Amino acid sequence: MMYDINLLKQAKSKQLTKKSVKLARVFAGLFIILLIISFAVVFFEKHAYQTSIQNLTAQKQSLISTLQSESGKINSILLLNNRLFAVKRILNERTSYDKILQTILNQGSDQLTYTSINITGKTGSLTLTASSLAPLNDFLDKLKTLVKNKNTIASIKQNSLTVDNVGGVFTLDLSLTLL
């Protein structure tokens, strides 16, 4: 007994299969077309870049040759820059001892005598004499202001203060650390 025989259903199934086959063929065709197109595009792009690189390399070589032919001017520039670099470095980095000395001398009054000033590297020592304590005190106050304002001097150390009772001379000995 054949209960499940349905001729209409079978025809419908065959139709579906035909559709699927068609779809598969379309997809396959699309893939192939895409492959060919991408292959062609890549090929032409590669060729174009290769040609361009060849031309640009030739242009670059020509420019290098032109520059190398100007070796006289180039050597002048190199020498100038070499000297200029060294000169700039010295002018920027050298210590201006004259300004340091000027700053120290500016703090003193006429009543003060500089017995000795020594400045080496970042340190200095000062020996001052005066007939009274007032000018020495003023000088110290001015130096303290310089330290406070971070101007030239970083720190001061008072080493000694001696009095010569016979000559009536006060001697102040200081150590300085420069900025």
Next chain:
Amino acid sequence: MNEKQTTTTIVVSESTFKILLKELKPFILPFVLIVFSILAFYFIVYPQVQDVLKLKDQETAIKSDISKLSANQAVISSINDNDYKNDIDILTRAMPEGKDYTGVIKAIAAAANGSSVPLDSYSLAVGNLATLSANLSTQSSLSVALQVNSNPQSVQRFSSELLKSVPLCEITSLNTNGISGGVSTAFFYQPYIEQTFNPLLPIVQVNSADLAIINQIKDWENIQDTNYATASSQLSLSPTPTPTPIPSLTPSPESLATPSPTLAP
């Protein structure tokens, strides 16, 4: 019974396979083509795309090089040889290639005259390299010890003048006892080392700040020349004094401004 069942199963599988093959036969070609396309894309097109990207980068790099070279060529074309020659001359006098004894003596004499400071004596340390300055310890220099016969204010003036002299120098230590003082200086020089030119590196042109430095040095040099000429005429010095290796020479008080070099090997 079991054997019969097994045989039946095989027969069924074969028939199923045949049916399947018959059913799927139209799909085989599209499937193979799709698989082929995917494989071809992965193994052929994709590496080519990578190559194209590399070539694109290469082209960009070459274009960048060409623009740098063109800029350098434009700079070279705009350079006036004579201008640079003058600037090089000025800078070479400020920073000589070797120990410029004549220049150093001239600078000291001019500074002494410019600050009206009588020089007691001075000595040049021959063969010494700069180690005295903390900041400029790598710069070659000629050490010069100067004795100034004057008060602290004059020592300051002299130091100030000395720092505006050519060849360039730095004061490394300074002392004064109220009547006389000592100034240790280092006159700089720099041997020229041949440099290889890389055409792809940008050529640095002299800018306005550099020109200002060159002009400042030129001004210092002019003042120094004037001071030196005055000192020479007053003291009947030869125009280009050269240091003589005298162990020690202390001039008489009348000729204090006359520099007396002492070469200390």
